[in-house]
Amino acid sequence: MSETPNHGWPQEMRAMLRLAAPLVGANLLQMAVFAVDVVFVARLGPEALAASSLSVALFGLLIWSMTGLVGAASPLIAAELGRRSHAVREVRRTVRMAGWAGLCAAFVAMGVCLLGGPLMKLTGQDPGVVARAVPFLQVLMLASIPAVLAALLRTVVATLGKPGIGTAITGMAVAVNALGNWVFVFGHFGAPELGLVGSAISSVVTSIAMLIAFMLVIRFDRRLHRYRLLGRWWKPEWKRFADVLRIGLPICGTIIAEAGMFNGAAFAMGRIGETELAAHTVALQFAAIAFQVPFGVGQAATIRVGLAYGARDNAAIALAGKVATQLGIGFMVLSAGAMLAFPYQLLHLYIDPAAPENARMVVLAMQYMVVAAAFQLFDGAQAVGASMLRGLQDTRVPMLIAIFGYWVPGVGTALWLGLFTPFGGLGVWIGLLVGLVFVAALLHWRWSRRATLGLLPA
Numbered sequence: 001m002s003e004t005p006n007h008g009w010p011q012e013m014r015a016m017l018r019l020a021a022p023l024v025g026a027n028l029l030q031m032a033v034f035a036v037d038v039v040f041v042a043r044l045g046p047e048a049l050a051a052s053s054l055s056v057a058l059f060g061l062l063i064w065s066m067t068g069l070v071g072a073a074s075p076l077i078a079a080e081l082g083r084r085s086h087a088v089r090e091v092r093r094t095v096r097m098a099g100w101a102g103l104c105a106a107f108v109a110m111g112v113c114l115l116g117g118p119l120m121k122l123t124g125q126d127p128g129v130v131a132r133a134v135p136f137l138q139v140l141m142l143a144s145i146p147a148v149l150a151a152l153l154r155t156v157v158a159t160l161g162k163p164g165i166g167t168a169i170t171g172m173a174v175a176v177n178a179l180g181n182w183v184f185v186f187g188h189f190g191a192p193e194l195g196l197v198g199s200a201i202s203s204v205v206t207s208i209a210m211l212i213a214f215m216l217v218i219r220f221d222r223r224l225h226r227y228r229l230l231g232r233w234w235k236p237e238w239k240r241f242a243d244v245l246r247i248g249l250p251i252c253g254t255i256i257a258e259a260g261m262f263n264g265a266a267f268a269m270g271r272i273g274e275t276e277l278a279a280h281t282v283a284l285q286f287a288a289i290a291f292q293v294p295f296g297v298g299q300a301a302t303i304r305v306g307l308a309y310g311a312r313d314n315a316a317i318a319l320a321g322k323v324a325t326q327l328g329i330g331f332m333v334l335s336a337g338a339m340l341a342f343p344y345q346l347l348h349l350y351i352d353p354a355a356p357e358n359a360r361m362v363v364l365a366m367q368y369m370v371v372a373a374a375f376q377l378f379d380g381a382q383a384v385g386a387s388m389l390r391g392l393q394d395t396r397v398p399m400l401i402a403i404f405g406y407w408v409p410g411v412g413t414a415l416w417l418g419l420f421t422p423f424g425g426l427g428v429w430i431g432l433l434v435g436l437v438f439v440a441a442l443l444h445w446r447w448s449r450r451a452t453l454g455l456l457p458a
Helices: 009-044 046-070 073-083 088-114 116-122 127-159 163-186 196-220 238-272 274-310 314-341 343-347 356-391 396-420 425-448
Strands: none
Touching: 009 046, 009 127, 009 163, 009 196, 009 274, 009 314, 046 088, 046 116, 046 127, 046 196, 046 238, 073 088, 073 127, 073 238, 073 274, 073 356, 088 116, 088 127, 088 238, 116 127, 127 163, 127 196, 127 274, 163 196, 238 274, 238 356, 238 396, 238 425, 274 314, 274 356, 274 425, 314 343, 314 356, 343 356, 356 396, 356 425, 396 425
16 A cells, blocks of 8 residues: 655655656656567568558557546545545545546547548548558557556556556566567467558557456455455446546546647648658657656656545645655756757667768757757656646646647747748747746646645645
């Protein structure tokens, strides 16, 4: 079970780190799961890679959104444990109703995937790429149900004080996906050589393997088994179901707003030029990797703040928020410094900066990384800020803040500077920075005013 809130800074820092470290590790390993697909599919040629990238971009957004929905279980469970450390029945009800919500969302996601072909054509994608993407996506969508349920159980075991389980199972998923791609893409161990569709099958198998692994751990771990999380899945608890939707749907909206800004930036880059888009993609990889740290710290902050919220301990709420902010922004200061000090060396991880054909892309990517170094701080701040407010079960207004901040000042600035001024691609990155600054500032203002705004427990 998660450690209850306390009032000492060193104790809170240790508790936060015990939660955050394995969550960060699991986030980074999840990126590795997707990277494995790229490694294998890239060998099939540029058209196959493009088809896979389009499909995974759509499916990834759907899975990320569904993860946000079932992530509502974390603050609800934490609050129950904060109120009463042996809240077995309440925890089980939350998990059950979050699972119901996740299943509903998975069926919606599968419906969207079935419309993937027309959606890709509407965005002007190459017909040959779309023709290869459609069968790939129709297989990949079968991972929706096991993926969202595995994400729910990963959230639950972390909130119950065992985040390392998620890290271990995600590490296993990297190996399973690599083996699955090797078997199904190229036809080993007697399997047919299925090419691109084989990679989708591997993703489905990996998601099912993760779900089974979580179920086995929950069944045989003594501390987790006492909650009987997998029992009586057929019994409705409509009030708790409404609580999950009340907290989870705005988290979905926040995720879509942020992802929309970054996806919109990629489309804007594509209009500016192919080299600008390539430089943007490379530079954004570093920002995405670094972001996993404050994202994991934020997940830990939701649990720690939620425990204090359930215990009605306002001092512990403040301390958990302070420690999470220090950890999240502190790391981003380090990652920003690395981008400023070693941009050339970092680019070496993805491309050959010395190659003449990469010369212009290197110049552009290094410019973008200067801006990325600045927005690292605000990206970390908004991730932690939103997560702390989730611990207070406050998600609707943060969603509105995200929609406004990312799409009005953020996308507006990116489009204006990127398409209508000489700044070009650099202007798009400045727009991303502006959006993150607005959202981070407004979220932390809301956190600082939590008592005045009535967000604290009575």
